[in-house]
Amino acid sequence: MLVPSLLLAVVLAAPEAAASDEPEPATPAAVDGTPADAATPATPADATATGAMTPAAPVPEASPGRKAKTGRGLLIAGGVLTGLGVVGRIALEAYWSTAAQIVPTDPFARWSTANLVFVTNWNNLMFFGPGLGLLTAGAYRRGAHEASLGKVRDAQRMRRVGIGLLGGGLGLWVLSRALFLPIAEACPSNRCAYTTLETTFWIGAGAIFAGAAHLAYGTGYLRAGARARVRVQVAPSFGPGFGGLALAGRF
Amino acid sequence: MHAHRLTLAALLLLAPACADDEIPDDLGTRAEDDVLLIDSPILQHLAATLESGETLRVSDLFFAERLRFTAAPDPSELLAAQASEHAALPPLAEPATLKVLTYNTGLLNRWYPFTHVGVPRYLERRAEAPARLLADGWDVLFLQETWELVDVERFAAEAKRQGYAIYAGSEEKHAQHGLVILVREALIGEAKQEFGEEQYAAQREIELFPGPGIKRGLIRWSFTHAPTGRRIHLYATHLTAFPELWQERDVQARVLGGRAKSHADGDVVLVGGDFNAGPYYPEDRFGSTGEEVLSGWWHNAMMYPLMLHYGGLYDSRSALQPAADVTRMHQLLLPFEFGPYRDEPLAGRCATIPADTFTGTDCNSLYFSQYGATEYPARLDYVFIRDVERHVRVVSTALEYTEPLDFGAAGSFELSDHYGQSATLQIE
Numbered sequence: 039m040l041v042p043s044l045l046l047a048v049v050l051a052a053p054e055a056a057a058s059d060e061p062e063p064a065t066p067a068a069v070d071g072t073p074a075d076a077a078t079p080a081t082p083a084d085a086t087a088t089g090a091m092t093p094a095a096p097v098p099e100a101s102p103g104r105k106a107k108t109g110r111g112l113l114i115a116g117g118v119l120t121g122l123g124v125v126g127r128i129a130l131e132a133y134w135s136t137a138a139q140i141v142p143t144d145p146f147a148r149w150s151t152a153n154l155v156f157v158t159n160w161n162n163l164m165f166f167g168p169g170l171g172l173l174t175a176g177a178y179r180r181g182a183h184e185a186s187l188g189k190v191r192d193a194q195r196m197r198r199v200g201i202g203l204l205g206g207g208l209g210l211w212v213l214s215r216a217l218f219l220p221i222a223e224a225c226p227s228n229r230c231a232y233t234t235l236e237t238t239f240w241i242g243a244g245a246i247f248a249g250a251a252h253l254a255y256g257t258g259y260l261r262a263g264a265r266a267r268v269r270v271q272v273a274p275s276f277g278p279g280f281g282g283l284a285l286a287g288r289f
Numbered sequence: 290m291h292a293h294r295l296t297l298a299a300l301l302l303l304a305p306a307c308a309d310d311e312i313p314d315d316l317g318t319r320a321e322d323d324v325l326l327i328d329s330p331i332l333q334h335l336a337a338t339l340e341s342g343e344t345l346r347v348s349d350l351f352f353a354e355r356l357r358f359t360a361a362p363d364p365s366e367l368l369a370a371q372a373s374e375h376a377a378l379p380p381l382a383e384p385a386t387l388k389v390l391t392y393n394t395g396l397l398n399r400w401y402p403f404t405h406v407g408v409p410r411y412l413e414r415r416a417e418a419p420a421r422l423l424a425d426g427w428d429v430l431f432l433q434e435t436w437e438l439v440d441v442e443r444f445a446a447e448a449k450r451q452g453y454a455i456y457a458g459s460e461e462k463h464a465q466h467g468l469v470i471l472v473r474e475a476l477i478g479e480a481k482q483e484f485g486e487e488q489y490a491a492q493r494e495i496e497l498f499p500g501p502g503i504k505r506g507l508i509r510w511s512f513t514h515a516p517t518g519r520r521i522h523l524y525a526t527h528l529t530a531f532p533e534l535w536q537e538r539d540v541q542a543r544v545l546g547g548r549a550k551s552h553a554d555g556d557v558v559l560v561g562g563d564f565n566a567g568p569y570y571p572e573d574r575f576g577s578t579g580e581e582v583l584s585g586w587w588h589n590a591m592m593y594p595l596m597l598h599y600g601g602l603y604d605s606r607s608a609l610q611p612a613a614d615v616t617r618m619h620q621l622l623l624p625f626e627f628g629p630y631r632d633e634p635l636a637g638r639c640a641t642i643p644a645d646t647f648t649g650t651d652c653n654s655l656y657f658s659q660y661g662a663t664e665y666p667a668r669l670d671y672v673f674i675r676d677v678e679r680h681v682r683v684v685s686t687a688l689e690y691t692e693p694l695d696f697g698a699a700g701s702f703e704l705s706d707h708y709g710q711s712a713t714l715q716i717e
Contacts, residue, residue: 138400139407144439149464149502153401156499160402 109179116172123165181258200253207245214238384715391561431561478513546599558675567667630662
């Protein structure tokens with residue numbers, strides 16, 4: 039249950055964290071190499087409209103000297119940790135099928151449940167959980183970043199797909215763990231019990247990771263777009279023969 | 290300072306949870322605890338080899354800091370006394386024969402985090418063991434290390450075919466203690482049978498989790514012997530292994546002894562099992578994995594007399610003639626040298642040391658492949674008898690299943706990494 043908890047924590051915490059890190063726009067920035075005008079967004083469509091293909095209002099990227107938060111670092115770190123988790127899990131499966139000398143045709147031995155919980159969750163806590171958190175945060179930032187670049191994404195659809203995958207993955211994971219003992223005892227053999235354990239793990243984990251990434255990306259994308267639309271900029275403006283404050287924004 | 294106090298408070302709070310169970314909670318409550326070692330014929334040889342042994346009581350034996358062995362505790366007189374006492378008994382008028390076997394089947398094949406623990410050739414041996422053991426005419430079998438329920442089911446199926454009743458404890462606990470008792474059905478009278486199962490408080494906790502799911506215990510089966518009408522109580526056990534864990538083992542022996550002693554004097558109690566300690570170790574240092582030589586073996590010599598003391602038992606192996614533990618131990622190459630013991634079982638002396646005493650020995654190929662050169666050979670498996678009113682005579686004892694068997698393509702090896710210990714009894 040720790041992975042879902044971590045995920046939830048990340049999903050809830052990430053928007054605020056990202057928002058606080060968001061660079062204050064000062065000057066118009068280039069979008070995909072094309073000069074952009076912050077006051078004239080590419081499309082004025084309502085970003086929250088269901089199913090709408092909604093390129094977010096391009097958001098000025100960053101102040102000079104501040105690095106844009108693209109999420110790349112988080113995604114790489116999350117990918118590395120998740121990769122280690124995958125390797126660890128495959129190594130565990132290799133251990134079960136070789137060195138552990140589990141007799142495939144024997145019935146599942148209930149005494150091994152505690153060790154199963156221990157070794158599988160150890161890997162989850164060490165690698166998959168943190169990896170999922172980092173990937174989710176990275177996807178959120180990526181979504182926000184790509185919104186700032188004006189890339190066109192169906193963010194609402196991504197969120198819906200994400201929620202579906204995440205819910206399905208978590209549901210499968212929780213249910214298959216909660217019901218593992220009855221399932222294993224109904225199984226005629228270790229082969230059946232361990233195959234069930236691992237199949238539900240990989241399907242569940244795959245859905246959880248994909249769902250969390252979709253949801254986080256879509257959420258980051260939409261929130262960045264929404265911020266851009268309500269942003270008002272006030273800046274001192276001086277020129278030959280005039281001086282004062284310039285007010286720019288969307289109203 | 291505040292942090293220091295917090296740490297102390299946390300330690301005090303955690304201490305009870307971490308406290309070991311090596312000192313029995315009820316130590317001092319039994320009359321046997323208070324006996325001076327020098328006053329007991331069973332324990333005198335311990336007193337003779339302990340610093341201040343003349344002042345020590347049995348309860349002191351559970352405190353490591355009170356024990357300073359100055360020499361090997363030699364049980365020769367104790368072994369001889371059991372033989373002479375038994376020889377003095379008059380013959381029984383109309384006895385029935387009871388053939389008893391205790392056997393560690395070594396059916397261990399378990400995993401725990403990134404480790405496997407097992408006795409080699411598990412699959413071949415488990416296929417062979419039930420039919421072979423139950424076809425050999427034993428009336429009572431005490432089995433240890435029959436860990437898996439699937440193996441118990443194999444024994445149960447064979448027992449049904451061969452006319453045995455079987456008891457292996459509860460499903461949940463069986464997988465932790467691995468004990469089985471089988472009794473020939475024809476010997477079980479009409480009177481109510483009783484069954485019991487208990488796990489010792491003193492444990493090496495790590496064996497349970499994250500170890501291979503082991504928690505030592507005992508099982509009991511009480512029935513009325515149909516041919517004689519005698520009430521018989523059977524106890525099977527498997528005490529904690531490893532020489533350095535003598536304290537757990539001694540506490541377990543105290544518990545088991547107490548259970549054996551709890552029955553009516555007219556009843557017969559048979560205790561069979563793997564007790565994981567021998568009566569005699571000539572030198573305190575023996576065995577190595579290639580680095581330090583293991584020491585502390587003399588402490589392991591306490592289990593045997595403690596079992597006799599607390600249970601009011603005698604050792605069937607030493608009933609007809611003194612068991613040969615001392616003689617056989619002195620046939621070993623001593624002092625221990627790693628090289629010779631690593632290169633050949635018992636440093637090449639298996640041919641000259643008869644297979645009549647040590648039930649756990651490097652002369653057994655399965656034992657050698659697991660423990661070669663790391664442990665003393667020893668008499669680990671016993672059939673103890675409590676018979677206050679002298680209704681039992683030991684007719685013969687022997688080591689069983691000592692020879693390698695032909696397992697076809699798998700090769701030739703023993704049925705288990707232990708040898709069996711049998712006792713043929715007469716009972717009235």
